Amino acid sequence: MKILRPTAIALTLATLLVSAAHGQKAPVTERTALPSKGLLWGSKMTIESQPCCTPSPGARVADPSDLAVIARNADRAAREGPVLRLKLQGGRSLKITDCDDETACEADRFRKHRLVAWWPSLGYYVVGVGLYEEGLAYLISEKDGRTTLVAAPPVLSPSGHTAVALVSNLMAGVDLNIIDLTVEPPKVVDVTTMPTCTGAGPNSFLRPKPVWVDDSLVRFEGVSPQPGDNPTTKQLLRVGAGAPRWEC
Numbered sequence: 001m002k003i004l005r006p007t008a009i010a011l012t013l014a015t016l017l018v019s020a021a022h023g024q025k026a027p028v029t030e031r032t033a034l035p036s037k038g039l040l041w042g043s044k045m046t047i048e049s050q051p052c053c054t055p056s057p058g059a060r061v062a063d064p065s066d067l068a069v070i071a072r073n074a075d076r077a078a079r080e081g082p083v084l085r086l087k088l089q090g091g092r093s094l095k096i097t098d099c100d101d102e103t104a105c106e107a108d109r110f111r112k113h114r115l116v117a118w119w120p121s122l123g124y125y126v127v128g129v130g131l132y133e134e135g136l137a138y139l140i141s142e143k144d145g146r147t148t149l150v151a152a153p154p155v156l157s158p159s160g161h162t163a164v165a166l167v168s169n170l171m172a173g174v175d176l177n178i179i180d181l182t183v184e185p186p187k188v189v190d191v192t193t194m195p196t197c198t199g200a201g202p203n204s205f206l207r208p209k210p211v212w213v214d215d216s217l218v219r220f221e222g223v224s225p226q227p228g229d230n231p232t233t234k235q236l237l238r239v240g241a242g243a244p245r246w247e248c
Helices: 006-022 064-072
Strands: 043-048 077-080 083-088 092-097 112-119 124-130 135-141 147-150 162-169 173-180 187-190 209-214 217-221 236-238 245-247
Touching (some): 064 112, 083 112, 083 124
Antiparallel strands (some): 043 092, 077 083, 112 124, 162 173, 209 217, 217 236
């Protein structure tokens, strides 16, 4: 659930209008699902009964932004132009196709899918999804292609048991997820409050870079998207047992 700061409301309303026009982010009614009839949350996704990955010689590369990640995982990921294929268990694969024109997808006129990471100890692919103006991310299970929707490519805790996904900008507001990876499928908790430490104002934003201090504490670093935010205000989130809570 997004936390919309007052100064971003006008921009957000404009974004919602654009989103409606272009089929952008719909309200999240479920977090984890399998592709159905070739689609999932507006993405063209199909589970195929053929193994991955043997890219065709001379295949066209539409965007090289994930080629380094794919090269490191050539036994389980491949790109052929707008098509990303990921290896699934049982000799199957997941085919994900980009959309870059008005008729390419039913739900969106523009969607690009880039492999961000492979987490071998957890058995999940991290796929970043670029939309017309915003973005999101998928955690895709190697076991069966079951996909969990999160706000952005997550940052893993040192133990790999938890991850945090954050969007924080003036256009989209703040969207912060805590992801429990000890259960299957992953459990996603929306953080709907903001830190109230000394120096925080009613219009303050989270700084955009979450950094794990240890396995239960996240510090937010970088430059706040909100001009005038106090750069020394503490932004520390405690996760673990119970609900996430801000600390000062």
